[in-house]
Amino acid sequence: MRKFYVILSFLFSVFFFSQEFKWGMTGNVHSSSIEGIHDFSRGRIAPSLGFFAEIPLETFQRSIYSPLRYYIFPVLEYSMEGEKTILEQGRQYFRNDFVALALYGKFHFYRGFFENFYFMVGPRVAYNISEKRAGPTNQEAGYTNLRDDDMKKLNISASSAFGYVVSDKMELYLRYDHGLTKVYPNYTDHKTWNRILGIGVSYYFN
Numbered sequence: 001m002r003k004f005y006v007i008l009s010f011l012f013s014v015f016f017f018s019q020e021f022k023w024g025m026t027g028n029v030h031s032s033s034i035e036g037i038h039d040f041s042r043g044r045i046a047p048s049l050g051f052f053a054e055i056p057l058e059t060f061q062r063s064i065y066s067p068l069r070y071y072i073f074p075v076l077e078y079s080m081e082g083e084k085t086i087l088e089q090g091r092q093y094f095r096n097d098f099v100a101l102a103l104y105g106k107f108h109f110y111r112g113f114f115e116n117f118y119f120m121v122g123p124r125v126a127y128n129i130s131e132k133r134a135g136p137t138n139q140e141a142g143y144t145n146l147r148d149d150d151m152k153k154l155n156i157s158a159s160s161a162f163g164y165v166v167s168d169k170m171e172l173y174l175r176y177d178h179g180l181t182k183v184y185p186n187y188t189d190h191k192t193w194n195r196i197l198g199i200g201v202s203y204y205f206n
Contacts, residue, residue, distance in 0.1 A: 022054040024205045028175060030198025032081040034094070034183050036190025037148060041085045043197075044095065050077025052202060054106065071106040073120055081194060085135075092135040096151065096183075100126035102159050116165040124159040124177055126194075128152075147186040155194055156181045163202075171202045 027050070031043035055072040079100050085092040104122035109115055131151055138146050157180055163173030179193035 020056045022204050022206055024052060024203050026050055026052045026075060026077070026200060026202040028173075028198040028200025030079075030081075030175070030196050030200075032194065032196045033083045035179075035193045035195055037146070037184060037187055037192050038083060038085045038092065038094065040087065041083045044080070044082040044084060044093075046080035046082075048077045048079040048100075048198070048200070050075055050079075050100075052076075054204075067109060067111045069108040069110055071108065073104040073106040073122075075102045075104065076100070077102075079126065079196075081196065085141075087136060087141050089136040089141050092141065093133065095130070095132040095134075096128055097130040098126035098128055098155065100124055104159070104161070108165070118163050118165065118171075120159075120161040120163070120173075122159060124157045126155040126157070128155070147188075148184045148192075150186050151183055152181065152185050154181070155179060155183065157194060157196075169204045172200070173202065174199055 028048050029045065030048060031045055033041060033043040052073060052075045057070040057072065077100050079098045080095070081098060082094040082096040084094065102122055102124035104120040106118060106120045108118040128151065138144075138148070157177045159175065159177040161173045161175040163171050165171050175196070175198050177194065177196040179195065181193075183192040183194055
């Protein structure tokens with residue numbers, strides 16, 4: 001957690017020294033799932049809500065020939081994730097909620113055919129603050145060696161997004177996150193990665 005606070009302190013110091021710093025709120029609705037475990041599973045449809053900052057990298061934007069504008073784009077959000085499993089004995093629900101920090105590089109096209117489009121890519125670190133289950137137990141469902149009783153609190157993933165600038169205040173985007181660490185470390189048959197696909201909107205306050 002100490003590294004987490006160091007990163008936040010660095011980002012806030014950058015914010016205050018950037019003359020073109022912008023910030024706002026972002027939210028999305030997504031389908032999340034956990035790869036390689038829980039047979040016959042379906043994604044959990046749930047929202048994420050958080051705050052973002054947009055910090056221009058002016059050094060890389062001075063060329064008049066560059067078709068892109070570059071930004072650092074951190075996002076701090078509350079994300080509801082997990083999945084559900086459809087069984088003969090009923091439905092199992094796995095509701096895992098996270099506080100997450102993503103640090104994107106944002107690349108905004110401002111010339112040519114793709115004007116007003118942008119894409120983002122970067123790492124995402126999420127910490128689990130709530131894990132809830134409902135429905136039949138593994139024993140009732142006939143699972144004897146599933147080993148999903150110990151969920152890893154810290155999750156690291158690669159995140160990417162493709163979006164469109166609607167106005168100076170609003171952007172729409174499609175985002176995909178793919179886990180790089182296992183959700184259930186004791187389950188060794190498959191990689192239990194988090195996967196998230198969502199559509200969202202960002203609104204600028206300034």
